[in-house]
Amino acid sequence: MIRAALLAMFFATSTAAGSSLPFDTGGAYSLTNQFGQTRTQSDPDGHAQLVFFGYANCPGICSAAMPLIADVVDAVAGHGITLRPVMITVDPARDTVENMAIPMANYHPDFIGLTGSPAALDTAYQAFNIDHKLVYDDPEYGPVFSHGALIYLMDSRGEVLSLIPPVLDTRRATEIALKYIAR
Numbered sequence: 748m749i750r751a752a753l754l755a756m757f758f759a760t761s762t763a764a765g766s767s768l769p770f771d772t773g774g775a776y777s778l779t780n781q782f783g784q785t786r787t788q789s790d791p792d793g794h795a796q797l798v799f800f801g802y803a804n805c806p807g808i809c810s811a812a813m814p815l816i817a818d819v820v821d822a823v824a825g826h827g828i829t830l831r832p833v834m835i836t837v838d839p840a841r842d843t844v845e846n847m848a849i850p851m852a853n854y855h856p857d858f859i860g861l862t863g864s865p866a867a868l869d870t871a872y873q874a875f876n877i878d879h880k881l882v883y884d885d886p887e888y889g890p891v892f893s894h895g896a897l898i899y900l901m902d903s904r905g906e907v908l909s910l911i912p913p914v915l916d917t918r919r920a921t922e923i924a925l926k927y928i929a930r
Contacts, residue, residue: 773907774874778861781847788905802838803850812913817855837879
C-alpha cells in the first residue's frame, strides 16, 4: 500500500530526467538466458534495459506487459536508441533454457528470458522486492502465479532509473523511457 502511494506520487511529480525513486530497488544478479549464457544486471552490449518479472506462459499481466515492452523497444529504436527487453522468470520449472527461446521471440526477437537456480532467482527477487506465489493450477495454462507487475527501466550497468506501469500506452511508456535514456 505504501509502495503504491509512493509510486503514484513519483509518477505524478517526476518530470525532470535524473529523478530518483523514493525507495531502493534493484541490485546484482547472475542468471542464465534462453541460450545458456550467463547474464547479470549489466547489459553486455551497453544498452539500457526494460526488465520485467513474469513468466512465458502467463495468461495475466505478462500478456499486457511483455507486448508493451516490445512496442517500447521498437519505438525507442525509432529514435536511434537500443533498449534491451528482459524477462526474469517467476516460473523456473517451466521457463527453462530449453524452452524459453520461442515464447520470448514471439514477443520480440531481442527479448531475453532469464532463469536460474532457486538461489540465483531468489537473489534477483530480493534485490527487486518481488513477491510471487503459485495461486492455482489452470486446466488450460497450468500453474498461475501472482507476481509483481512493474517494468523496471535500467541503465546499461543495471541501475534502476524508473518504473513503468504496464497499464500505460506505448506512447506514454516510450516518453518515460526516452526521458531517462536519451541523455
